Amino acid sequence: MTRAEKANRIQQVLDGLYPEPPVPLDHEDAFSLLIAVLLSAQCTDERVNKVTPGLFRAARTPAAMAKLGEAKILHHIRSCGLAPGKAKNIAALSKILVAEHGGAVPESFEALEALPGVGHKTASVVMTQAFGHPAFPVDTHIHRLAARWGLSRARNVDETERDLKRLFPEETWGKVHLQIIYFGREHCPARGHDLAACPICGWAASKARMQRERRAGGASGA
Numbered sequence: 001m002t003r004a005e006k007a008n009r010i011q012q013v014l015d016g017l018y019p020e021p022p023v024p025l026d027h028e029d030a031f032s033l034l035i036a037v038l039l040s041a042q043c044t045d046e047r048v049n050k051v052t053p054g055l056f057r058a059a060r061t062p063a064a065m066a067k068l069g070e071a072k073i074l075h076h077i078r079s080c081g082l083a084p085g086k087a088k089n090i091a092a093l094s095k096i097l098v099a100e101h102g103g104a105v106p107e108s109f110e111a112l113e114a115l116p117g118v119g120h121k122t123a124s125v126v127m128t129q130a131f132g133h134p135a136f137p138v139d140t141h142i143h144r145l146a147a148r149w150g151l152s153r154a155r156n157v158d159e160t161e162r163d164l165k166r167l168f169p170e171e172t173w174g175k176v177h178l179q180i181i182y183f184g185r186e187h188c189p190a191r192g193h194d195l196a197a198c199p200i201c202g203w204a205a206s207k208a209r210m211q212r213e214r215r216a217g218g219a220s221g222a
């Protein structure tokens with residue numbers, strides 16, 4: 001089976017399991033999404049969705065967030081991982097949005113990635129989920145699943161993103177990103193398990209990989 005055929009079959013499985021995957025982070029606009037994505041690093045979406053209502057009650061716009069300041073932002077997001085650094089970045093990026101972008105979130109990769117704490121993956125999520133531009137956000141989970149499924153042999157997320165963009169039609173990138181995230185969460189347990197029982201690895205993983213994982217005591221989560 002070629003990589004393209006695999007990708008096609010994987011898409012069919014994912015479409016069957018998650019026909020319309022919702023965006024897991026609660027948000028109302030590009031700014032609230034940007035902040036939620038930034039908070040989600042080293043933190044569950046569930047936890048982010050618990051802290052953002054309080055934070056946005058205190059400051060709903062970049063101008064209000066800049067005024068709220070780092071210490072008060074930290075107070076609201078304290079239960080998230082890496083909270084001090086995130087509070088600093090949220091305060092700093094809010095000031096930049098006000099000073100350089102008219103108080104709005106810029107609609108370009110370049111401008112987004114120039115903001116403190118915003119990397120290519122965060123910018124990709126905002127570009128596709130807030131603005132509807134084609135983007136395929138790839139994090140370490142998607143990187144590992146793409147390798148398991150034999151879709152990419154890339155050594156880093158940037159190369160995996162390039163490979164996945166070649167395999168899936170552009171109009172599906174944002175959806176496939178979400179579907180793979182949901183699949184990983186629901187089907188990929190943290191501890192060893194049998195790849196043969198997986199709805200995708202059961203046929204997509206190479207025999208060599210299956211044997212390797214079996215010898216090592218099962219797959220170890222993706």
Ligand code: SF4
Nearest residue numbers: 187188195198201219
């Ligand atoms: S075999 Fe396990 S790790 Fe691999 S995709 Fe299936 S559930 Fe996830």
